[in-house]
Amino acid sequence: MSGTQAWGFTDDRGAQSGAARAPGRVVAYVRAGAALYDLGVTPVAVYGSGHDGDVYDPAKAGVLEAVGVPYLGPGRGLDEAVLRELRPDVVVDVTYDGKSPYALDAALVERLGVPLVALSVGGELDLPAILDRFAALAAGLRVTGPVDVGPVVTGPMDVSPADADPVVPGPRAANPVVVGSDAVGPEIVTPVTVSPAVGPGQGAALxxxxxxxxxxxxxxxxxxxxxxxxxxxxxxxxxxxxxxxxxxxxxxxxxxxxxxxxxxxxxxxxxxxxxxxxxxxxxxxxxxxxxxxxxxxxxxxxxxxxxxxxxxxxxxxxxxxxxxxxxxxxxxx
Structure with missing residues (x-):
């Protein structure tokens, strides 16, 4: 990380990301988003895989739907304009092969000009190592204040053909963090307050x-x-x-x-x-x-x-x- 970067992370593809401030607005694949929420980071929106439809799969949603995190539909069918409207600071996906994000097109994120982080959930890591990687990412997304979950997205997204089933599908979780945003505007829904930046929550989870x-x-x-x-x-x-x-x-x-x-x-x-x-x-x-x-x-x-x-x-x-x-x-x- 250079002296001008307040945040940096190397994902499990070996891709390095950096920013002048910790990312406050996170868009994530639903599995990654649910994990980040457990770790104290609330995404502004999540998307599904090619297996998913236009509404949350209850098995994947966890509490994300209940706390008002918008679901955008399958990642391969995401509308670039919708993502731009969400103003993400970082997109978080998973990878099964250590090379490519699983649930969306990396080129789409490149056009947005924001970091793409893909964490491994494949067989090259054991379960505690996988949990460690998500905890490390969450610990780096450390800013203060409540998080806005972003514009409400209405209407179904285009559904891409079903992709291949995941190959799979670690602990040692870090302290919870809080995601905040300096974004304002009439389209933002009521903020959701998450865990304090430092607290016993993740110690209790561990x-x-x-x-x-x-x-x-x-x-x-x-x-x-x-x-x-x-x-x-x-x-x-x-x-x-x-x-x-x-x-x-x-x-x-x-x-x-x-x-x-x-x-x-x-x-x-x-x-x-x-x-x-x-x-x-x-x-x-x-x-x-x-x-x-x-x-x-x-x-x-x-x-x-x-x-x-x-x-x-x-x-x-x-x-x-x-x-x-x-x-x-x-x-x-």
């Missing part, structure tokens, strides 16, 4: 994450249940997750959860097959993808337990603590 890890480790030690993670693709097809390809599933395995591998076949992260193959693995507990674009579980043996799984859980200690607690409960006798 403590809860560690307690949830311990509870899950204990539940796994008492359970012999075989767990299969999957994403339904209709009555005839299902995507079965390869546990070691997904940071969160690999972390569960390290805590003692007995995750089932779908076996050999094409696909580094999913094995796409029929429901009869899933049934043949004889799972005791199925973690089913609960995002809107996935279909419910079909044709599984009677007595199989079901528990929801969001493969795009926000990368924050608070969000994963909730997931670990829910899974520990699902594993209980």
């Amino acid at each position: 403590a809860e994450f560690e307690a949830a890890e311990a509870a899950l480790r204990e539940a796994a030690a008492r359970s012999a249940l075989g767990v299969l993670a999957l994403s339904g693709a209709g009555p005839d097809q299902v995507h079965l997750a390869r546990p070691q390809a997904w940071p969160e599933l690999a972390w569960l395995a390290g805590l003692g959860v007995r995750l089932l591998d779908p076996g050999p076949g094409p696909g580094a992260n999913w094995l796409t097959t029929g429901w009869e193959h899933a049934a043949g693995l004889r799972p005791d507990l199925v973690l089913f993808d609960n995002r809107d674009h996935a279909t419910p579980p079909y044709a599984l043996p009677g007595g199989v337990r079901l528990a929801p799984w969001n493969p795009e859980t926000p990368p924050s200690a608070a969000a994963y603590a909730r997931f670990f607690r829910d899974l520990a409960e699902a594993l209980a006798p």
Whole structure:
């Protein structure tokens, strides 16, 4: 960072960003935005992926919709004029390959002339490292005052064709921060006040994450249940997750959860097959993808337990603590 830059960040593509002041207006992919909110940074707007429609997917929204953060629709169909009207200081996305942002076109952000930060959620990092990276970004977005969530966007955005499913889809969260803005104007909705710039909130979230890890480790030690993670693709097809390809599933395995591998076949992260193959693995507990674009579980043996799984859980200690607690409960006798 040069002497004229008050803020700088190197993302997981190796791209360096800098600015004369800490970015106050953040537009983010919904998964990243939900994580930043947990870390005390409220985006002015969020956008979805090619899987998403014109309204929030409840599995991805978290509390963003409830607190009034506008949703812009799929990122590949974003209107440049709408983004310019939002006046972002930085755009935050995720990357699965360490090269490209997942949910929007980098060229669009380049035309805006603002930094684009893409943080890895792929298999090259373990879950604590992923959580650390989001916490580090949030800690750098440190300004004071309430945040304006930006102009209200009305009407649907153009929906791009569905893109490829994420490959996946770490803790140690930093202190919460507050995003502020010096923007004024009649189109700004009522400000949302977020956490103080320094406070115990993230320390409490980290403590809860560690307690949830311990509870899950204990539940796994008492359970012999075989767990299969999957994403339904209709009555005839299902995507079965390869546990070691997904940071969160690999972390569960390290805590003692007995995750089932779908076996050999094409696909580094999913094995796409029929429901009869899933049934043949004889799972005791199925973690089913609960995002809107996935279909419910079909044709599984009677007595199989079901528990929801969001493969795009926000990368924050608070969000994963909730997931670990829910899974520990699902594993209980």
